[in-house]
Amino acid sequence: MIEVIDGERCTSCDICVNVCPTNVFDKTDGIPVIARQGDCQTCFLCELYCPEDALYVSPFADQAQPIDLVALKQTDSMGSYRRAVGWTDETSDRRGVDRSYLLFGH
Amino acid sequence: MPNPSHRAERVSAPEGSVVFEADVLVIGGGPAGTWAAVSAAERGARVVLADKGFCGTSGATAAAGTGVWYIDPDPALREAAMANREKMGGYLQDRRWMTRVLDSTYQHSNRLADWGYPYPVDGRGKSQRNSLQGPEYMRLMRKRTKQAGVTILDHSPALELLVDDDGAVAGASGMRRQKQDRWTVRAKAVVIATGGCAFLSKTLGSNVLTGDGYLMAAEVGAEFTSMEFSNPYAISPAFGSVTKTLFYGWASFSYDDGSVVPGAASKGGRSAIARALLEGPVYARLDKADDDVRHHMRVSQPNFFLPFDRTGIDPFKDRFPVTLRLEGTVRGTGGLRIVDDSCASSVPGLYAAGDAATRELICGGFTGGGSHNAAWAMSSGAWAGQGAADYATQVGPAAGRTLSSAGAVAFRSRSRRAFAPAALARAVQAEVFPYELNYFREASRLQGALGRLDAAWRDVSEADAADTSEIVRARETAAMLATARWMYRSALARQESRGMHRRDDFSEQDSRQRHYVTTGGLDEIWTSARPHAEAGYAEAAE
Numbered sequence: 001m002i003e004v005i006d007g008e009r010c011t012s013c014d015i016c017v018n019v020c021p022t023n024v025f026d027k028t029d030g031i032p033v034i035a036r037q038g039d040c041q042t043c044f045l046c047e048l049y050c051p052e053d054a055l056y057v058s059p060f061a062d063q064a065q066p067i068d069l070v071a072l073k074q075t076d077s078m079g080s081y082r083r084a085v086g087w088t089d090e091t092s093d094r095r096g097v098d099r100s101y102l103l104f105g106h
Numbered sequence: 107m108p109n110p111s112h113r114a115e116r117v118s119a120p121e122g123s124v125v126f127e128a129d130v131l132v133i134g135g136g137p138a139g140t141w142a143a144v145s146a147a148e149r150g151a152r153v154v155l156a157d158k159g160f161c162g163t164s165g166a167t168a169a170a171g172t173g174v175w176y177i178d179p180d181p182a183l184r185e186a187a188m189a190n191r192e193k194m195g196g197y198l199q200d201r202r203w204m205t206r207v208l209d210s211t212y213q214h215s216n217r218l219a220d221w222g223y224p225y226p227v228d229g230r231g232k233s234q235r236n237s238l239q240g241p242e243y244m245r246l247m248r249k250r251t252k253q254a255g256v257t258i259l260d261h262s263p264a265l266e267l268l269v270d271d272d273g274a275v276a277g278a279s280g281m282r283r284q285k286q287d288r289w290t291v292r293a294k295a296v297v298i299a300t301g302g303c304a305f306l307s308k309t310l311g312s313n314v315l316t317g318d319g320y321l322m323a324a325e326v327g328a329e330f331t332s333m334e335f336s337n338p339y340a341i342s343p344a345f346g347s348v349t350k351t352l353f354y355g356w357a358s359f360s361y362d363d364g365s366v367v368p369g370a371a372s373k374g375g376r377s378a379i380a381r382a383l384l385e386g387p388v389y390a391r392l393d394k395a396d397d398d399v400r401h402h403m404r405v406s407q408p409n410f411f412l413p414f415d416r417t418g419i420d421p422f423k424d425r426f427p428v429t430l431r432l433e434g435t436v437r438g439t440g441g442l443r444i445v446d447d448s449c450a451s452s453v454p455g456l457y458a459a460g461d462a463a464t465r466e467l468i469c470g471g472f473t474g475g476g477s478h479n480a481a482w483a484m485s486s487g488a489w490a491g492q493g494a495a496d497y498a499t500q501v502g503p504a505a506g507r508t509l510s511s512a513g514a515v516a517f518r519s520r521s522r523r524a525f526a527p528a529a530l531a532r533a534v535q536a537e538v539f540p541y542e543l544n545y546f547r548e549a550s551r552l553q554g555a556l557g558r559l560d561a562a563w564r565d566v567s568e569a570d571a572a573d574t575s576e577i578v579r580a581r582e583t584a585a586m587l588a589t590a591r592w593m594y595r596s597a598l599a600r601q602e603s604r605g606m607h608r609r610d611d612f613s614e615q616d617s618r619q620r621h622y623v624t625t626g627g628l629d630e631i632w633t634s635a636r637p638h639a640e641a642g643y644a645e646a647a648e
């Protein structure tokens with residue numbers, strides 16, 4: 001489930017509010033809020049669209065998980081999905097490397 | 107550039123709602139809906155597309171990505187592709203439809219390449235087109251939908267259809283849930299592309315898929331088919347949502363004590379996992395993958411690894427607990443019955459595409475996941491969009507038609523009893539999640555579940571209308587309830603095991619039941635058998 005929006009990184013662009021398929025976030029005058037955490041479907045798509053790597057989705061789908069944001073920021077978790085699919089400038093060469101065709105039919 | 111005169115027109119809005127006038131309304135913006143919208147617009151129709159979430163991220167494909175039934179047009183390869191799953195599907199497929207879908211998928215995938223989809227190139231320089239990364243594909247489809255001049259309404263779940271005096275479908279209305287008001291689209295034809303129903307099981311990307319399109323269509327009298335084939339369960343880490351099963355082909359499955367679960371496998375041995383889960387926890391480890399395979403897995407499907415990387419599990423070395431999440435009609439094959447090549451439903455003005463429609467024509471009774479569903483979504487989407495656009499031209503001017511709302515459950519004020527969506531969702535899940543009810547089926551257990559589900563339907567039919575803050579959830583859970591009842595009524599009617607439908611009390615496939623089960627109705631659910639084209643010919647020849 002979505003656990004945090006990092007207030008230091010977030011620029012209040014509201015992209016996450018728009019793209020979340022289950023409408024988990026609400027706009028505010030500043031940083032969006034996680035208004036309906038229980039509706040989160042753990043799809044990780046808000047992370048892909050956040051240009052600032054300011055969001056973190058915990059992989060636990062059925063229950064909330066306490067997060068230590070300071071410790072989390074010392075790992076490379078935030079933004080890791082975006083980098084892996086090639087949606088950052090530095091990793092855009094990864095967009096065309098899908099090797100699924102070698103794995104189908106196993 | 108889109109021709110501005112082809113844009114849907116926004117007309118005067120009554121208080122608290124926004125009204126559009128269009129030729130074609132597409133409900134749902136996954137692959138089926140976006141292909142439908144683009145195809146209808148290319149036929150010159152003014153199109154509105156309304157999605158519950160955000161067109162581009164919402165639905166099963168956007169979150170999961172899909173293997174695609176893309177086969178080069180070599181007759182031998184095509185023949186092998188068609189023959190491949192016929193037995194698993196219980197011989198309920200239709201060769202003519204398989205041929206059409208293979209042709210259409212080939213064309214549409216090649217269009218995606220022209221539009222800039224970054225297909226990978228293999229070691230021999232050949233572009234490989236049998237896999238689509240979900241976020242990449244759906245971001246591109248949103249862009250193309252906009253470029254085609256389609257008006258997209260995001261965060262706008264449809265709630266009910268509109269019909270004209272003759273009972274033809276002529277639009278829909280719903281909520282703009284980030285603006286707390288209503289939308290109405292008056293259209294000459296409607297495409298239902300709302301995906302399947304996964305019963306809020308948190309299977310990847312599917313909590314927006316609650317069968318809403320089925321409920322809306324049933325309220326105008328549409329028919330369903332193959333609803334008994336709606337019990338696929340997908341493997342995921344027990345704590346997580348990533349139900350991507352391909353890589354479990356390299357897994358070993360074990361009990362708590364480390365001993366191997368006999369017969370357990372992702373393919374052809376998933377029921378052994380379900381039986382073991384009835385006894386206690388089951389663990390997986392992807393220990394059959396060599397270094398090359400591990401590398402391909404990582405670059406191909408990065409989201410598969412998020413649950414592991416973020417919990418410190420090495421899935422190739424460590425054992426981790428797994429579960430099976432119900433995917434309902436998302437990777438099942440049941441849905442709205444298609445009556446002709448344009449993907450028309452049994453109701454005038456109403457078309458169906460993707461998981462909202464049956465996939466029996468190309469999958470029979472076995473899952474369309476892995477390749478067929480994605481092929482069906484793009485093919486049926488394009489046909490339904492074109493069909494709806496052509497129908498709209500024949501209908502003529504819309505002016506002067508009086509339209510009425512078809513929604514019933516959760517809209518009618520019946521009593522002082524409140525509609526309680528959260529409780530209803532749990533009640534439906536309690537009947538459809540358990541493996542002993544839905545994976546392994548048997549008459550008395552099915553009848554017990556149906557009795558409770560029918561009682562729940564009577565209860566919600568008599569409940570008071572839901573208020574604005576609850577109406578979307580109320581309609582979603584009512585749709586789940588209706589879907590469960592079509593599913594189990596059809597499962598009772600099929601007194602054999604075929605495809606993914608297994609009956610403990612009829613464990614064999616019965617050659618006399620090589621037919622389809624049609625179903626429909628809301629207060630009273632009916633079923634009937636429909637002959638399979640080839641089985642019919644065979645009987646006639648005997």
Ligand SMILES: Cc1cc2nc3c(=O)[nH]c(=O)nc-3n(C[C@H](O)[C@H](O)[C@H](O)COP(=O)(O)OP(=O)(O)OC[C@H]3O[C@@H](n4cnc5c(N)ncnc54)[C@H](O)[C@@H]3O)c2cc1C
Pocket residue numbers: 021133134135136137138139156157158159160161163164165166167168170171172173174175262263264265299300301302309310311312314315316318319348349350433436437459460461462474475476477478479480481483
């Ligand atoms: C984990 C997973 C893996 C899969 N892998 C494969 C695979 O490898 N190969 C394959 O062929 N298939 C696969 N599938 C199945 C495939 O994803 C679906 O068949 C496909 O997404 C169907 O497309 P669709 O457009 O019909 O539905 P979806 O992509 O689910 O889109 C439906 C859309 O309708 C919208 N909607 C729902 N209700 C409403 C409403 N009331 N009003 C407005 N909009 C609404 C939703 O928000 C959503 O955007 C997989 C499915 C899952 C869950």
Ligand code: SF4
Pocket residue numbers: 005006009010011012013014015016017032049050051052053054055
């Ligand atoms: S997308 Fe990222 S930066 Fe933008 S509002 Fe959301 S959290 Fe903040």
Ligand code: SF4
Pocket residue numbers: 001002019020021022023024039040041042043044045046047057
């Ligand atoms: S993980 Fe998916 S459902 Fe959850 S907040 Fe992010 S986008 Fe929304």
